[in-house]
Amino acid sequence: MYPEARVTKFISENFIPVRLHVKQHPEAMARFKAEWTPTVLILNSNGEERHRIEGFLPADDFLAQLHLGGAQVSFGDQKFDDAERRFRDVVEELPDTDAAAEALYWAGVSQYKATGKPEPLQATAKAFTERYKESQWAKKASVWAA
């Protein structure tokens, strides 16, 4: 199903993988409110949804979304240093994906949450003046500009 080795490797190393065919498991679709296929949900270890990927994506974008999901799990668990690292992995390794701007935003937020200092937010706003300028994430971060 996932022909790219880097995708299968990331899934195997980071998640407990569950595959549910819509015809065999319609109750699961209802239970988790999956209304389209493909839908990929990332849940934390308590079974709480942390990220949702609906529809097909090419490998780079899909991998970036998986990274985002893993990062959101860490963020929700208040493991902010780990979350920041995971978000920055997206920006550094998959910079041309749609997820990269979102990851840049949340990396700054994670660093702020970890340190309690406003400087990471200001640095994030500045970073958005240099890349992903037209993204909604740049607009969201603009309020932090010093």
Added chain:
Amino acid sequence: MAIQWTDDVDKALAQAKESGRPLLLDFTAAPM
């Protein structure tokens, strides 16, 4: 590296709770 899929959600949820590992749920309509 082949993914070791399960289709037992509740078993996977229990495993996640015990291990602290997150889950990935892949809903598909593709032939299996």
